[in-house]
Amino acid sequence: MAWLEKKKNGRFWRAVWKKDGKKIRKTTTVEIGVGKKNEAKSRQEAQKQADMFELASTGKTPFNKLIDALRRTPEAYGMDSSIPSVRKYLANIPRTSSMSSERNRERAFTVFLDYLGDGADMRIDLLTTEICRGFVRKMLESVSRGTVGIYKVYLSGAFKRAVEIDDYLLKNPFAGVNMGAEAREVIPERGADKQEKLPFTLEEIRFMIHSFPDPWRDMVAVSFFLGGLRLSDVCKLRWDAINWKKRVVTYTEVKTRQKRVQPFGTKLEEIFDRRRKQCDGLEEYVFPDMAHAYDGSSKTGISTQFTALLRAYGMIEATGDAGKLKGNRKRVNQKSFHSIRHAAVTYFHGGFTDGRSNYSPEMIMKFIGHSSLEVERGYITASVDAKRPMEQSMEDAIFSEPKETPKAPRRKRA
Numbered sequence: 553m554a555w556l557e558k559k560k561n562g563r564f565w566r567a568v569w570k571k572d573g574k575k576i577r578k579t580t581t582v583e584i585g586v587g588k589k590n591e592a593k594s595r596q597e598a599q600k601q602a603d604m605f606e607l608a609s610t611g612k613t614p615f616n617k618l619i620d621a622l623r624r625t626p627e628a629y630g631m632d633s634s635i636p637s638v639r640k641y642l643a644n645i646p647r648t649s650s651m652s653s654e655r656n657r658e659r660a661f662t663v664f665l666d667y668l669g670d671g672a673d674m675r676i677d678l679l680t681t682e683i684c685r686g687f688v689r690k691m692l693e694s695v696s697r698g699t700v701g702i703y704k705v706y707l708s709g710a711f712k713r714a715v716e717i718d719d720y721l722l723k724n725p726f727a728g729v730n731m732g733a734e735a736r737e738v739i740p741e742r743g744a745d746k747q748e749k750l751p752f753t754l755e756e757i758r759f760m761i762h763s764f765p766d767p768w769r770d771m772v773a774v775s776f777f778l779g780g781l782r783l784s785d786v787c788k789l790r791w792d793a794i795n796w797k798k799r800v801v802t803y804t805e806v807k808t809r810q811k812r813v814q815p816f817g818t819k820l821e822e823i824f825d826r827r828r829k830q831c832d833g834l835e836e837y838v839f840p841d842m843a844h845a846y847d848g849s850s851k852t853g854i855s856t857q858f859t860a861l862l863r864a865y866g867m868i869e870a871t872g873d874a875g876k877l878k879g880n881r882k883r884v885n886q887k888s889f890h891s892i893r894h895a896a897v898t899y900f901h902g903g904f905t906d907g908r909s910n911y912s913p914e915m916i917m918k919f920i921g922h923s924s925l926e927v928e929r930g931y932i933t934a935s936v937d938a939k940r941p942m943e944q945s946m947e948d949a950i951f952s953e954p955k956e957t958p959k960a961p962r963r964k965r966a
Contacts, residue, residue, distance in 0.1 A: 554602035567602030578605050579719045583634045639672040660706035681728040692738040750886045751894030777820045779919045780893030787846040789838045815940040819947040858889045
């Protein structure tokens with residue numbers, strides 16, 4: 553016979569029974585009553601469900617149909633349903649991520665609710681894998697596979713919470729949706745459905761460092777020479793992160809929250825020293841205007857400024873030069889500030905020369921700050937002294953050329 557137990561911090565009774573000598577546990581739809589009288593009443597109702605669960609485990613009743621019938625039991629007895637609608641559940645998920653992640657998650661929820669229409673007010677436990685698959689297929693018709701993948705990540709995470717934390721679902725309805733399989737069926741002609749992002753060439757890096765206006769020329773240098781720092785990390789670089797005696801920069805990445813220690817060479821030291829002499833000594837950041845803009849509401853605006861510079865110098869196509877993409881897909885620039893990071897990786901792997909690298913893949917990953925899923929590589933420690941020649945080689949690649957001001961790279965005609 554089945555019995556009941558309370559899950560730690562759980563809201564619902566949990567049924568337990570034995571099958572083939574092993575304990576099986578399933579959460580019922582009956583919420584644990586508050587107070588002795590209400591708890592006893594809820595226990596009585598939960599016991600009925602527990603006995604039905606045990607019966608279903610023998611294979612005499614399709615389990616999914618039994619579950620749906622059980623979930624409707626409280627309503628049949630005139631009791632308030634404790635299971636929220638899809639709309640209500642998504643609206644009450646705690647916000648714990650960064651601001652940009654929250655915006656992406658909110659966008660995913662909004663698009664999904666729009667797709668459901670009136671169906672967004674259905675109980676969350678009635679949401680099926682087929683409904684979720686239909687959403688993914690519909691989105692693939694109008695936006696890129698990468699965007700749909702982001703939607704799926706946030707939505708799947710929400711419904712995984714409904715399974716593992718809130719006990720509203722027995723399984724995640726998005727878990728059975730295979731993005732690759734759906735994309736191959738819906739948009740086979742688009743392949744990966746991804747717009748190519750390119751690294752800057754060394755010629756372009758050199759040109760930007762010499763010819764871009766302040767502070768962008770120095771920001772490009774800081775990013776490239778420190779291994780392709782992201783725009784957020786350059787904007788938020790603090791003076792107290794620089795150790796002049798040891799010639800290292802110690803900072804925590806804005807995106808990953810990982811601590812990094814990077815060496816810098818003589819050329820980058822000159823740039824830091826020049827900028828330090830230009831400030832009044834009270835500035836907290838190396839690029840104070842950019843830091844304040846980043847802390848405000850201009851994160852996107854900073855990136856847009858850089859893109860506008862690239863366009864003005866003919867390093868990317870002007871808006872409107874390229875044709876419209878299928879559906880609501882948005883064309884992205886092939887080069888952006890993040891292309892500096894691509895350039896750093898490409899440089900170390902010999903992509904600008906003969907394809908041969910002077911450094912091991914492990915050392916390159918440690919210098920750039922990329923992680924590896926391979927367990928053995930996770931044990932490799934890269935010291936500052938081991939990375940120092942890598943930074944110096946980057947400076948040499950830029951400043952060993954003739955010192956006349958380089959000209960803007962010519963745009964290639966289609």
